[in-house]
Amino acid sequence: xxxxxxxxxxxxxxxxxxxxxxxxASTAALLVPTYGxxxxxxxxxxxxxxxxxxxxxxxMGKAPIVxxxxxxxxxxDQPYLLGxxxxxxxxxxxxxxxxxxxxxxxxxxxxxxxxxxxxxxxLILVLLPFWTNGLVRVFSWTMVLREGGFLDYxxxxxxxxxxxxxFLYTRQAVVVGLVHGYLPYMILTCYIALxxxxxxxxxxxxxxxARWWTILWxxxxxxxxxxxxxxxxxxxxxxxxxxxxxxxxxxxxxxTMGTVIEDQFTQAFNxxxxxxxxxxxxxVVLGIFATFSGVLRRGTAL
Amino acid sequence: xxxxxxxxxxxxxxSVPVLTDIxxxxxxxxxxxxxxxxxxxxxxxxxIIAGFxxxxxxxVAIGGNDVTRMPVWARNIGMVFQSYAxxxxxxxxxxxxxxxxxxxxxxxxxxxxxxxxxxxxxxxGFGDRKPKQLSGGQQQRVALARAIVTKPSVxxxxxxxSALDRRLRQEMQVELIRIQKESGLTTIFVTHDQEExxxxxxxxxILDRGRIVQIGAPTEVYERPKTRFAAxxxxxTNFLTGTVVAGGIRLANGSTVxxxxxxxxxxxxxxxxxxxxxxxxxDVARGGKDTxxxxxxxxxxxxxxxxxxxxxxxxxxxGLSFKIFAQNSDARPHSVGDVVELTWSPLHTVPLEAxx
Numbered sequence: 001x002x003x004x005x006x007x008x009x010x011x012x013x014x015x016x017x018x019x020x021x022x023x024x025a026s027t028a029a030l031l032v033p034t035y036g037x038x039x040x041x042x043x044x045x046x047x048x049x050x051x052x053x054x055x056x057x058x059x060m061g062k063a064p065i066v067x068x069x070x071x072x073x074x075x076x077d078q079p080y081l082l083g084x085x086x087x088x089x090x091x092x093x094x095x096x097x098x099x100x101x102x103x104x105x106x107x108x109x110x111x112x113x114x115x116x117x118x119x120x121x122x123l124i125l126v127l128l129p130f131w132t133n134g135l136v137r138v139f140s141w142t143m144v145l146r147e148g149g150f151l152d153y154x155x156x157x158x159x160x161x162x163x164x165x166x167f168l169y170t171r172q173a174v175v176v177g178l179v180h181g182y183l184p185y186m187i188l189t190c191y192i193a194l195x196x197x198x199x200x201x202x203x204x205x206x207x208x209x210a211r212w213w214t215i216l217w218x219x220x221x222x223x224x225x226x227x228x229x230x231x232x233x234x235x236x237x238x239x240x241x242x243x244x245x246x247x248x249x250x251x252x253x254x255x256t257m258g259t260v261i262e263d264q265f266t267q268a269f270n271x272x273x274x275x276x277x278x279x280x281x282x283x284v285v286l287g288i289f290a291t292f293s294g295v296l297r298r299g300t301a302l
Numbered sequence: 303x304x305x306x307x308x309x310x311x312x313x314x315x316x317s318v319p320v321l322t323d324i325x326x327x328x329x330x331x332x333x334x335x336x337x338x339x340x341x342x343x344x345x346x347x348x349x350i351i352a353g354f355x356x357x358x359x360x361x362v363a364i365g366g367n368d369v370t371r372m373p374v375w376a377r378n379i380g381m382v383f384q385s386y387a388x389x390x391x392x393x394x395x396x397x398x399x400x401x402x403x404x405x406x407x408x409x410x411x412x413x414x415x416x417x418x419x420x421x422x423x424x425x426x427g428f429g430d431r432k433p434k435q436l437s438g439g440q441q442q443r444v445a446l447a448r449a450i451v452t453k454p455s456v457x458x459x460x461x462x463x464s465a466l467d468r469r470l471r472q473e474m475q476v477e478l479i480r481i482q483k484e485s486g487l488t489t490i491f492v493t494h495d496q497e498e499x500x501x502x503x504x505x506x507x508i509l510d511r512g513r514i515v516q517i518g519a520p521t522e523v524y525e526r527p528k529t530r531f532a533a534x535x536x537x538x539t540n541f542l543t544g545t546v547v548a549g550g551i552r553l554a555n556g557s558t559v560x561x562x563x564x565x566x567x568x569x570x571x572x573x574x575x576x577x578x579x580x581x582x583x584x585d586v587a588r589g590g591k592d593t594x595x596x597x598x599x600x601x602x603x604x605x606x607x608x609x610x611x612x613x614x615x616x617x618x619x620x621g622l623s624f625k626i627f628a629q630n631s632d633a634r635p636h637s638v639g640d641v642v643e644l645t646w647s648p649l650h651t652v653p654l655e656a657x658x
Contacts, residue, residue: 198385198387200383200385200387201387201388201389201390203354203374203381203383203387204381204383204387204388204389204445204448205389205400206373206374206375207352207374207375207379207380207381207449207458208375208380208400208401208404208448208449208452209375209376209378209401209404209405209452210375210400210404211375214404218400219389222391223389223390223391
């Protein structure tokens with residue numbers, strides 16, 4: 001195709017002798033919108049909350065505002081909070097554990113046993129919890145787990161003499177609800193890790209004499225470790241701070257750091273204490289990650 | 303002694319036949335190439351021998367045992383893939399030791415055998431590296447070491463060199479022959495590269511649309527191709543078609559080409575193949591030296607491609623076009639328009655079977 005002479009002149013001289021931007025400038029131009037927004041929407045509010053955590057009272061009434069460290073002594077002044085924190089960590093651990101087991105095998109099944117349209121459909125079904133309202137999702141579990149709920153109904157239709165297995169308002173019920181809500185993260189991160197494993201690697205292993213469990217333990221699991229780890233981090237952190245599932249499915253036993261903190265903001269109107277508890281939990285979580293950072297790094301670096 | 307034996311293998315994908323009635327033997331310690339274009343079924347045949355594909359019909363035997371329904375892990379094979387397929391999370395040592403551990407060989411014994419295997423592929427001292435710290439050629443050597451360290455009954459190579467660049471590929475071909483001879487493993491090698499197949503193998507099997515059209519030593523399949531496909535796939539060929547007469551065929555223009563091989567019944571139609579490098583050009587205008595090649599036709603040079611050591615000519619002859627490879631040894635290359643005489647021996651005039 002012959003080039004239009006007028007166009008080619010334009011191409012050669014785009015607005016005179018403009019110099020191209022230096023590389024650092026274009027990098028900055030690309031990053032500024034994202035980091036600017038993050039600063040505005042995440043960092044500044046967090047700083048505000050951090051400042052609040054050193055105040056004696058929420059700075060909104062007429063009460064005089066005084067600087068104090070006393071909010072950070074909550075765990076010493078109110079020792080029952082230690083128990084609550086421990087329960088929250090346990091809840092985070094079990095939720096992450098069940099998500100890891102279920103999510104890994106679900107992702108494995110997706111990658112190795114499905115293809116094309118079937119796989120697309122199943123992946124969309126995995127995302128379904130994300131598209132439903134969280135409150136609806138959690139309340140629907142109360143219908144299933146309560147005494148005489150759908151779970152009991154299903155069991156009684158097979159075995160009419162069975163007692164009730166309804167376990168609503170227990171910690172197990174909370175974990176069930178949390179696993180349901182957070183499982184998609186684990187399935188997706190594991191799926192991404194597993195789908196990149198070339199099938200010939202599995203074939204090579206079996207040609208060398210490996211049975212399926214050796215392939216699972218020595219090949220697939222270590223190679224999918226980055227997905228398992230990033231999924232675990234994605235789940236563990238929000239689960240520790242969750243308050244909706246513990247409150248609705250846990251009832252009286254559903255007291256977690258999440259619910260305690262939420263209470264400070266919505267019921268007790270003690271924002272400084274809520275903020276201090278939040279930052280304490282953040283420190284604990286960062287401490288846990290720092291302790292296992294060696295393992296995490298080894299797992300993610302192939 | 304036969305080591306691997308396939309009998310009446312057939313495989314369809316849906317209604318599409320991929321392999322049709324394949325039967326052949328692989329001798330102990332031999333190097334056999336499965337050569338064919340993509341879609342010829344060569345890889346499917348290899349994967350049936352490996353056990354990744356179960357054939358619809360027929361049997362596979364390794365070392366005298368029927369393994370047709372035996373899972374891959376139980377077959378004691380060694381396999382090298384085009385994509386290397388090294389375990390990226392393991393070191394070279396761990397990769398090579400993987401198959402040994404599956405056979406219960408651990409500790410000091412395993413370490414010794416791994417070391418020996420890495421020496422065989424000329425990579426001693428690379429054991430602690432991760433695969434991605436190695437070049438493509440080195441990775442393929444590790445894959446080879448991993449496949450042979452377990453002393454498999456058969457070594458299966460699925461286009462192992464095609465991901466390497468030309469120079470490295472030639473280097474690895476030499477290495478592969480050495481390693482195969484030293485280890486004495488029965489080797490089956492899938493390739494679409496005809497030169498590679500001729501260079502490496504004791505035997506070449508040419509596959510076309512799910513059938514073995516010819517199997518034999520490299521010289522045999524190259525010099526005496528049985529069918530038009532075999533002749534065409536394994537290098538360049540000129541074809542001549544005519545009516546069979548005593549001792550040769552008569553072409554449409556009335557000239558006779560002598561054939562030094564059994565021909566079909568007199569009067570029937572037959573096609574013969576002549577390799578371009580077997581033809582000698584005699585320059586009619588310049589006299590040129592006579593040769594004792596008794597097949598001669600006069601032709602006009604229609605194109606000439608110069609490639610340093612050799613030249614490729616095309617010569618027109620009675621509506622046919624002949625390809626000729628000539629060493630660059632003439633005083634002066636022929637030019638387009640030269641009237642020449644093409645001569646070749648009846649021995650190099652190979653009658654082909656009629657197309658199936």
